[in-house]
Amino acid sequence: MAIDNIWVFAQVSNGGPTTASLELVTKARSLGGSVAVWVAGDGSTVAGALGAYGATKVYGVDYGSNLAGSAVASAMKSVIDAGDSPDLVMFPQSYEGRDVMSRLSVKLDRTVITNNTDIAVTGDSVTVTTPIFGGNTLVSTTFTGGAPYLAAFRPKSFAPESAGSAAATVQAVGVPDLGATGTAKVIAVHVEETTGPKLDEADIVVSGGRGLGESAKYELVEQLAKVLKGAPGASRAIVDAGWVPYSYQVGQTGKVVKPSVYIAAGISGATQHMVGMKGSKNIIAINKDKEAPIFGIADLGIVGDVHKVLPKLIEALQGR
Numbered sequence: 162m163a164i165d166n167i168w169v170f171a172q173v174s175n176g177g178p179t180t181a182s183l184e185l186v187t188k189a190r191s192l193g194g195s196v197a198v199w200v201a202g203d204g205s206t207v208a209g210a211l212g213a214y215g216a217t218k219v220y221g222v223d224y225g226s227n228l229a230g231s232a233v234a235s236a237m238k239s240v241i242d243a244g245d246s247p248d249l250v251m252f253p254q255s256y257e258g259r260d261v262m263s264r265l266s267v268k269l270d271r272t273v274i275t276n277n278t279d280i281a282v283t284g285d286s287v288t289v290t291t292p293i294f295g296g297n298t299l300v301s302t303t304f305t306g307g308a309p310y311l312a313a314f315r316p317k318s319f320a321p322e323s324a325g326s327a328a329a330t331v332q333a334v335g336v337p338d339l340g341a342t343g344t345a346k347v348i349a350v351h352v353e354e355t356t357g358p359k360l361d362e363a364d365i366v367v368s369g370g371r372g373l374g375e376s377a378k379y380e381l382v383e384q385l386a387k388v389l390k391g392a393p394g395a396s397r398a399i400v401d402a403g404w405v406p407y408s409y410q411v412g413q414t415g416k417v418v419k420p421s422v423y424i425a426a427g428i429s430g431a432t433q434h435m436v437g438m439k440g441s442k443n444i445i446a447i448n449k450d451k452e453a454p455i456f457g458i459a460d461l462g463i464v465g466d467v468h469k470v471l472p473k474l475i476e477a478l479q480g481r
C-alpha cells in the first residue's frame with residue numbers, strides 16, 4: 162500500500178479557500194497520489210481555486226445554514242462506506258477543521274493527531290511532527306493501526322504554492338440523516354472589521370505589549386503598522402487587559418505569524434508569545450530591559466523606551 166488517496170478538508174471564507182487550506186493542499190500534492198478536497202458548501206464555487214493548487218476533485222457538502230461539522234463528517238463517512246476510502250485526511254487546525262476531524266475520528270474509530278507542523282510519507286508509513294513544551298521539543302509520531310490516518314496542522318506550517326493546474330471536478334455529496342446533531346444552526350457570523358492586511362497573512366507585523374504602559378499608547382503600534390503597510394498585533398497581556406481584541410493576539414493561544422519583519426514593542430518574550438512569532442524572517446525588538454528574553458531571538462535589538470523609539474521611527478518613515 163502507498164499513500165495514494167489524500168483528502169484535505171478546506172475552509173472557505175469570503176468566497177475562497179483560506180490560506181491555511183491552500184497550505185495543506187500544496188503539501189498534500191507534494192506527498193504524491195491524488196488530492197481530493199472537501200468543503201462545506203457548493204464545491205463548484207471553489208473548484209477553480211483549489212484545482213490551481215493541485216486538487217483533482219472537490220467534494221461539496223451543501224448544508225445550508227446548519228453547522229457544517231456534523232454534516233461534513235457524516236458525508237465523508239458515507240463516501241468511505243461506499244468504497245472510496247482515503248489513506249490520509251488532513252485538516253487545518255481551525256474551529257471548523259477541529260469540528261469535522263473529531264467527529265470523523267469517532268465515526269471511523271481512528272486516532273487523530275493534532276497540532277502538527279510537518280508530515281512525511283515513506284512507502285505506506287505516515288509520520289507527523291508535533292511541537293511540544295512551547296515549541297522547544299519536536300515529537301515525531303508514526304501512525305499505526307491502518308488507514309485512514311487523520312492529522313491536523315497548524316496554520317503557516319507550509320507555504321501555499323499554486324501548481325497552475327486546471328479546475329477540479331466537483332461532486333456534491335448528500336448529507337445522511339444526522340438526527341439531533343443536524344439541528345444546530347449558524348445564526349450570525351461576525352467578521353472583524355480590519356483595514357490593511359490580515360495579521361496572519363501580513364508581510365510586516367508590529368506587535369505591542371505591556372511595556373506600552375497604557376491602552377492609549379497602542380496607537381503608536383497602529384501608526385507604525387500603518388506606515389509600514391503591515392498589521393498590528395499584541396501580546397496576551399494587553400489582550401487580557403482589554404486594550405485590543407483577542408483577534409490581535411500572537412502566540413500559543415493566539416495567532417501564529419511568519420512575516421518578513423516582526424517588530425515587538427514592549428514585549429518581554431515569554432515562551433508562549435515567542436512560539437507564535439519566532440518563525441518570522443527578521444525580528445526587531447524594542448525593550449528598555451537589555452536582559453529581556455525577546456532579545457535572545459531578535460535579529461535587531463533596540464534597548465530603549467518605546468515611547469521615545471516608536472514616535473521617532475514613525476516620524477522617520479513618514480518622512481521618506
Ligand SMILES: Cc1cc2nc3c(=O)[nH]c(=O)nc-3n(C[C@H](O)[C@H](O)[C@H](O)COP(=O)(O)OP(=O)(O)OC[C@H]3O[C@@H](n4cnc5c(N)ncnc54)[C@H](O)[C@@H]3O)c2cc1C
Pocket residue numbers: 369370371372373374395396397398399410411412413414415416426427428429430431432433434437447448449450453465466467468
Ligand atoms: C497557557 C498560557 C498561554 C499563553 N498564551 C499566550 C499567547 O498566545 N501570547 C502571548 O503573548 N502570551 C501568552 N501567554 C502569556 C505570557 O506568558 C506572558 O505573560 C505575556 O506574553 C506577557 O506579555 P508582555 O510581554 O506584553 O508583558 P510583560 O511580560 O509584562 O513584558 C513587558 C515588557 O515591556 C518592557 N517595558 C516596560 N516598559 C517599557 C518601555 N517604556 N519601553 C520599552 N519596554 C518596556 C519590560 O521590560 C518587559 O520586558 C500565555 C500564558 C499561558 C500560561
